[in-house]
């Protein structure tokens with residue numbers, strides 16, 4: 383194990399002992415079932431194993447490490463960052479662990495009792511579209527409320543949503559609303575910062591840039607072929 387991984391493990395141990403004080407011991411109810419907590423936070427099943435502990439134990443590809451360290455730095459001061467409305471924007475090619483790291487942060491949030499909700503942009507737009515067609519607006523309002531008020535919102539695959547006019551307006555509204563309320567967004571995207579600037583209205587990128595640390599990763603996909 384190399385020094386960076388060892389440091390990461392030591393820091394995680396430290397955090398583990400701190401967060402034990404914050405999190406109440408899980409009771410044997412469905413409400414406190416860890417899997418329920420993950421699914422309630424919207425974490426996709428594929429990423430249930432994504433944790434900083436697993437990363438520290440299994441290692442991290444050299445060229446992803448700077449991004450992983452930034453993610454860990456953020457998670458270490460999660461409450462402060464969340465209070466200050468600070469987010470993160472991970473950009474880079476496909477298969478570069480952006481979603482994995484966003485899920486590691488979500489896990490830390492759950493562990494520390496900080497509200498978090500993960501959703502991919504295409505799913506967010508699909509859900510808003512289908513719910514807006516319902517006659518009863520209750521479900522739609524509940525969902526919109528979650529997107530607006532969750533302490534940390536993770537928007538995965540930003541830019542993969544269909545760029546129709548109303549969608550762009552909706553993205554603008556979500557980002558502006560959360561910006562005004564000092565609620566952070568963590569974004570993963572395949573778009574370069576300049577492409578984000580071109581696609582959305584100027585204020586979207588401007589708000590993201592001013593509240594989120596922008597971290598890029600370059601290199602080939604880490605996904606393997608199926609065997």
Ligand SMILES: Nc1ncnc2c1ncn2[C@@H]1O[C@H](COP(=O)(O)OP(=O)(O)OP(=O)(O)O)[C@@H](O)[C@H]1O
Nearest residue numbers: 441442443475476477478479480481482604605606
């Ligand atoms: N610690 C690790 N070491 C090496 N590979 C890993 C590690 N963690 C995850 N991976 C691999 O990285 C691949 C891509 O991860 P992930 O889905 O997070 O990428 P992504 O950057 O979000 O991609 P996309 O832009 O396509 O959404 C996964 O298939 C996984 O096998």
Ligand SMILES: [Mg+2]
Nearest residue numbers: 480481539570
């Ligand atoms: Mg991804």
